[in-house]
Amino acid sequence: MSNATLRKNQKNQLNNTGINQQKLRAFAGELAKDIHTQDDLADLSASLVKMTIEAALGAEMEHHLGYPKYGQNGNESNASNNARNGYYSKIVKGNHGEVELAIPRDRNANFEPAIIEKGQTRLGAFDNQILSLYAKGMSTRDIVTTFKEMYDADISATLVSNVTQAVITQATEWRNRPLDEIYPIVYLDGIVIKVRQDKQIIKKTMYIALGVNLEGKKECLGLWLSKNESSKFWLGVLNDIANRGVKDILIASVDGLTGFPEAINAVFPQADVQLCIVHMVRNSLKYVGYKEHKNVASDLKQIYQSITEEEALLALDEFEYKWDTQFPSIAKSWRRNWDNVATLFAYPEAIRKAIYTTNAIESLNSMIRKSIKNRKIFNHDNSAFKVVFLAIEAASKKWTMPIRNWSQAMNQFIILHEDRLKDYV
Incomplete structure (x- = not known):
């Protein structure tokens, strides 16, 4: 025994x-x-x-x-x-x-x-408490002070660093773990952070891929940090996902990230790309004054809530005729991105609710932002990876149930993509 x-x-x-x-x-x-x-x-x-x-x-x-x-x-x-x-x-x-x-x-x-x-020299719960405080954005010095005030325990900054450094090993294993062969939906987004590098403070973006598996449960697929966003960068992200076992993605829901549609279709040629409608509307209203804001938003709703693509294009024509003199960039933006907006109309209502917005990943981003808000500047890339990884670990504990309306959406997926799903369901 x-x-x-x-x-x-x-x-x-x-x-x-x-x-x-x-x-x-x-x-x-x-x-x-x-x-x-x-x-x-x-x-x-x-x-x-x-x-x-x-x-x-x-x-x-x-x-x-x-x-x-x-x-x-x-x-x-x-x-x-x-x-x-x-x-x-x-x-x-x-x-x-x-x-x-x-x-x-x-x-x-x-x-x-x-x-x-x-x-x-420490009880397990002690290390967990250090990691919990670190995940909430507290600095090493703050954690040392907190343990002295709360527990009258003298710990060194080196001890805190050693405990949190073990997270890098976990994060590395996590980022290289095998993935499922197919994900019906993958959301992709990024968060801007500041990092010290070469004696300068530069802005980088932490990119996050959130998948919805066949059971309808959310799963973070990986993290990538980059200074510059490009088609080449996104090609590397998608190749990383493919090399870890993903063979197919049905729908990629993104917020208009540069170069992503081309990159995902290069790796997953059958995947549909859907631009987040919420981001499209938000960007459209960015320069609309207060007096016109409500009316412009209402007219945009007529576009994306249309039943068919033909109806949506007609609503876009009417919007352009009404508002083009005051806000000419709005209709141009929707037409320029239409190929990746119209994906929405190719799917029934149950699936539209799942891909209509990137809220699933934005809720995760919200938790990450809470963790990094106290960290104005990260001293190095690994420090950023540690904090973001711990925030994702905390968020994933709540992902025990399928996303809303998933059973209905999955039934529709099986009908629409029977040949691609037959080996998995």
Whole structure:
């Protein structure tokens, strides 16, 4: 039986025993009588952590030796004649500050506890707390100060850097992981950040690909950082996705990023490209005055809410006739991008709702922006990757359900793209 299994069995036994639960409640009631201040509570918490870990270490030693404390260590159960050999003191840091533990030793010096490994100086939750604060945009210096104020624990900036540096390994593995062979929808967008490079502060864009898999669940496919956006750059992004196993994309929903339609069709020639309508409208209204804003927005709605492409083109003609004198650039923009706007009208209502806007990726971007808003400038590319990756990890924990109306949309996809989906559904 492994140490992990041993601890799991002990926990299950505790949870399933009513008497133990009653004893725990009674014990907690007795302890509560001595709690009068926040400091009393903190001291109690640290003491409970100490007692719990030391009890678990004792159970691990018992399992290691094969006999209980004060029991007999006969030759049959302990052929090596190993035995307990006292304790050594070790200080570990945790959310309750510093805790001094008594770590048991064995005579043969081959006992390796699992709950507190050799060389470990922090509890697991402690590292998670550091990463959580880092993901929220706090700097290394801020985290050091926060732990001193909240837990009275002295940690160094080097310790925080070492904990967060491990994220780069995770992020690298994540960015190179295999992907599904087909995604019905892929949204693509970017967030501008500032990074120090060659003694200068330059603007770069962190590009994010968010896929919707066959189950209708969101999945971030990758991150790419670039100073300049171009068809060549987007070709590299799409080739990276293809090299990791993606064979087909049904619809790519984007916000008008330069060079993307050409790049995606070069790698996935059957993919339809849909420009985000919300971005189109937003860009159209950018230079419209307050008085005309409502009327222009209403007339644009007649275009993108049309039932057919013919009806939409007629609405565009009417819009152009009415507003071209005041705002000539609006109709020109819609006509220039029409090939990638009209994709919308090739699909039924259920699918239109899914590709109508890039809101799915914009909600992710919102979480990322919250994480980076306190970071005015990143010291290097890896620092940006760490923060954004942690924000995505936090967001992905909520992606447990399919997007809205997915079952209806998927039924339509199967009918429209039967030949492309037949091997997958």
